Amino acid sequence: xxxxxxxxxxxxxxxxxxxxxxxxxxxxxxxxxxxxxxxxxxxxxxxxxxxxxxxxxxxxxxxxxxxxxxxxxxxxxxxxxxxxxxxxxxxxxxxxxxxxxxxxxxxxxxxxxxxxxxxxxxxxxxxxxxxxxxxxxxxxxxxxxxxxxxxxxxxxxxxxxxxxxxxxxxxxxxxxxxxxxxxxxxxxxxxxxxxxxxxxxxxxxxxxxxxxxxxxxxxxxxxxxxxxxxxxxxxxxxxxxxxxxxxxxxxxxxx
Numbered sequence: 308x309x310x311x312x313x314x315x316x317x318x319x320x321x322x323x324x325x326x327x328x329x330x331x332x333x334x335x336x337x338x339x340x341x342x343x344x345x346x347x348x349x350x351x352x353x354x355x356x357x358x359x360x361x362x363x364x365x366x367x368x369x370x371x372x373x374x375x376x377x378x379x380x381x382x383x384x385x386x387x388x389x390x391x392x393x394x395x396x397x398x399x400x401x402x403x404x405x406x407x408x409x410x411x412x413x414x415x416x417x418x419x420x421x422x423x424x425x426x427x428x429x430x431x432x433x434x435x436x437x438x439x440x441x442x443x444x445x446x447x448x449x450x451x452x453x454x455x456x457x458x459x460x461x462x463x464x465x466x467x468x469x470x471x472x473x474x475x476x477x478x479x480x481x482x483x484x485x486x487x488x489x490x491x492x493x494x495x496x497x498x499x500x501x502x503x504x505x506x507x508x509x510x511x512x513x514x515x516x517x518x519x520x521x522x523x524x525x526x527x528x529x530x531x532x533x534x535x536x537x538x539x540x541x542x543x544x545x546x547x548x549x550x551x552x553x554x555x556x557x558x559x560x561x562x
Contacts, residue, residue, distance in 0.1 A: 349383030352480055356457065357385045359476075360469055365461045368392065368437075371445070371480075372404045374452040379405060388435065392458050395431040402428055407442035408454035415470065416440045417463040432458075441465040443477045455480065506544040513547035516554050 353369040361367040368389035373382045379397050384390040396402030403414040416422070417439050422429035432440065437458045445453040455477045457465065465473065510532070517528035536546045 346383060349480075350385075352476075353383050353385040353389070356455065356473075356476055359472060360457065360465075365459055365464050367464065368458040370404070370456045372408055372454045372456060374405070374408050379408075389456070389458065392432070392435055392437060393456055395428065395435075399428060403440050403442035404454045404456040407444045407456075408452040411444040411446060411452070413444070413470070413474070414440075414442045415465065417465075420462075436460050438462040439464045441470065441473055443470075443473045445477045445481045447481060453481075506547075509544055509547040509551060513550040516550055 349371050353371060356369045357367050360369075368385055370381045370384040370389040370393040372393055373380055379400075381390045381393040384393065393404060396405055403416060406412075407414045419429045419432045419438060419440065432438075435458075438461055439459045441457040441464075443455045443457075445455055447453055455473060457473060459465070513532060514525060514528045517523070517531050518525060521528065521531065523531070532543065532546065532550075536543045539546065541549075
């Protein structure tokens with residue numbers, strides 16, 4: 308089947324001009340605080356995206372795809388219909404969200420009617436009442452790939468502003484998910500994200516201590532921390548906590 312994204316590659320200006328959406332970070336922090344686990348957190352993310360992008364004359368659906376070895380799965384969605392639309396692509400092993408995740412680039416189809424008439428994907432989307440599709444990659448560590456998938460019942464529903472929001476939202480979502488070292492195991496076990504956030508906070512604090520002690524940049528401090536953890540065969544979070552404890556016991560003296 309023809310890849311529906313062939314003629315809809317990413318527009319670099321969309322990413323470069325992306326700016327934070329006011330209040331979005333606060334909404335994400337609240338989502339973390341109120342969530343019972345990672346799946347609940349991701350479902351809340353999709354609902355925030357829908358709330359921001361939907362308008363009276365335009366309904367938007369949102370799903371989050373996670374690519375695992377040998378299969379793709381929707382790990383969160385704003386509604387059952389959003390999940391169904393994601394699963395259409397899994398049946399064909401092709402489509403915007405899969406391309407966005409695998410190639411880590413935006414895929415935008417302003418009007419599914421612009422796809423070839425014999426396209427099964429076009430037919431499936433039209434049967435669902437969908438006219439436009441936007442998929443944005445969520446950048447995650449290691450070999451984990453993910454995408455934020457947005458659907459609308461209106462043609463060309465996602466203008467430049469909406470696409471900037473989608474990129475920024477995906478980036479924020481990636482930042483929150485990055486605090487977990489193994490996203491796949493989190494999704495499987497429902498591990499509480501609060502513990503992961505505490506680990507990230509400890510690492511950030513340790514990095515700040517290293518920067519102060521060594522008069523170095525943040526990147527250099529992170530490299531020092533990682534190298535020390537590797538040399539000592541200790542987890543990054545545990546080394547960070549040791550550094551914080553040592554600093555609290557023996558704070559530097561002002562000359």
